[in-house]
Amino acid sequence: MEQNSNLVIINYEDLLSESSEALTPLLARAFGSDCDDNGDNGDSASKTTSISTSTSASTSALGLIAIRGIPSFVETKQKFLPLAHSLVHLPSDYLEENLTDAASFYSSGYSHGKEKLGHKPDLSKASFYFNPVTDVPGTAQERKDYPASYPVNKWPEKIKKGENANENESVEEMVPGLKKLGKEMGCLMREVVALLAHHVDNYVMSCAGSGSGPGTASPSGYNPIMGREMKHTEKVKGRLLYYFPLDDDSGCASGDGDGGGANDSWIGWHNDSGFFTALAGDMYLDHETGAPLPRDSIDPQAGLYIMDRNGLVTKVDIPEDCMAIQIGECMQIITGGKVVATPHCVRGADPSWTTKHRGNDVDEDNDGDGDGNDEITNERISKVARISFPCFVDTVPSFPLRVPDTSNREVVLKSSVGCADKVPPLEGRWKKDGMDFGSFLHDTFAMYYEWSNNKKD
Helix, strand or coil, rough: CCCCCCCCCEEHHHHHCCCCCCCCHHHHHHHHCCCCCCCCCCCHHHHHCCCCCCCCCHCCCCCEEEEEEECCCCHHHHCCCCCCHHCCCCCHHHHHHHHHHHCCCCCCCCEEECCEEECEEEEEEEEEEEEECCCCCCCCCHHHHHCCCCCCCCEEEEECCCCCCCCCCCCECCCCHHHHHHHHHHHHHHHHHHHHHHHHHHHHHHHHHHCCCCCCCCCCCCCCCHHHHHCCCCCCCEEEECCCCCCCCCHHHHHCCCCCCCCCCCCEECCCCEEEEEEEEEEECCCCCCCCCCHCCCCCEEEEECCCCCCCCCEECCCCCCCEEECCCCHHHCCCCCCCCCEEEEEEECCEEEECCCCCHHHCCCCCCCCCCCCCEEEECEEEEEEEEEECCCCCCCEEEEEEEEEEEHHHHHHCCCCCCCCCHHCCCCCCCEEEHHHHHHHHHHHHHHHHHHHHC
């Protein structure tokens, strides 16, 4: 197992340029391709990336890129993520009766225990879903046809009646700031996805030939419209995730760090099914108090794991000042495998792990100085929770998932990372070329559920 050895980091300012020339070799290393960039990144690449030199760019790609220097990102993130702790500690009857939405297949509002691991409810995490772009997305007909894609938002708020007949009713937020900050965060993430998508369009064109611009297919058949689609889409879903502390019998300690065992104890292995997923990074906290925990005080093996195109499992720590963006399977299909979705999971914090404190951290001999004579002590932090915020930015459900003319279905399927024991094969979900996105998403959810049941039996 490696750690962050091939994580590519770019600067936000580079996304603002119409030209993708400087970003092309970096996108190749982040997302994988069959392009030949001759390995020449120039000075800018060496300053902004950390890559593995032992494998080729196309096979060591993580399917993820990190972006630094995004205006207001860090500040908004630091205010928004901790609110998940307040949310999950609302009264359980309120969460169940007022914030769950079965009609959308729990794709709006609060969800806890609605997903399953095998035949058992998954209680290791809770989710709060919302659309940051609009509270009422799509048309009335689209909401009827695609209830999971266009659900109406459900915010934790209640109507407060006036004290007398002359006072109007008002809305009281159950988690102050959640709605405002959530929308700010999600809209910012969609904006960055749209900027990156423009460069991914140009990158794929550079791999397969040149066209005349957005909306015009290149000689390869690729239609470079993702930048435009991502900029204007209302199909945006934020998922504020709260990972509960694991129990002592969770089996996390049995993980061996190579992608097996309990590496998926918080979220199982999966590919992102859509187009782009923006990630705000994560934070760890004390579940009981809500106090943030420094990363060096928790199990160092906890966090995000990705299998690259080489089949190598890598633990990826997204820098705290970076937003990351992952490629989904729909992009893999429509680019003919020029960019590829990669399997990933989240390993839970081992509740039996202990932290070591020395010197100034612990004054063991009670002499008031915390000097070198102080002994090492172990402090167990058993209630470690994690918060993250992925934001899924996709096209309309009717969008056709069609391979470029010069590629074919077999090429796309072969470009997938081989891990049949971890992720349901794309072949069984993308049933034909031109299948619409909404149907693909529905079949994918159904197959993951069935596959999970079979695997756990």
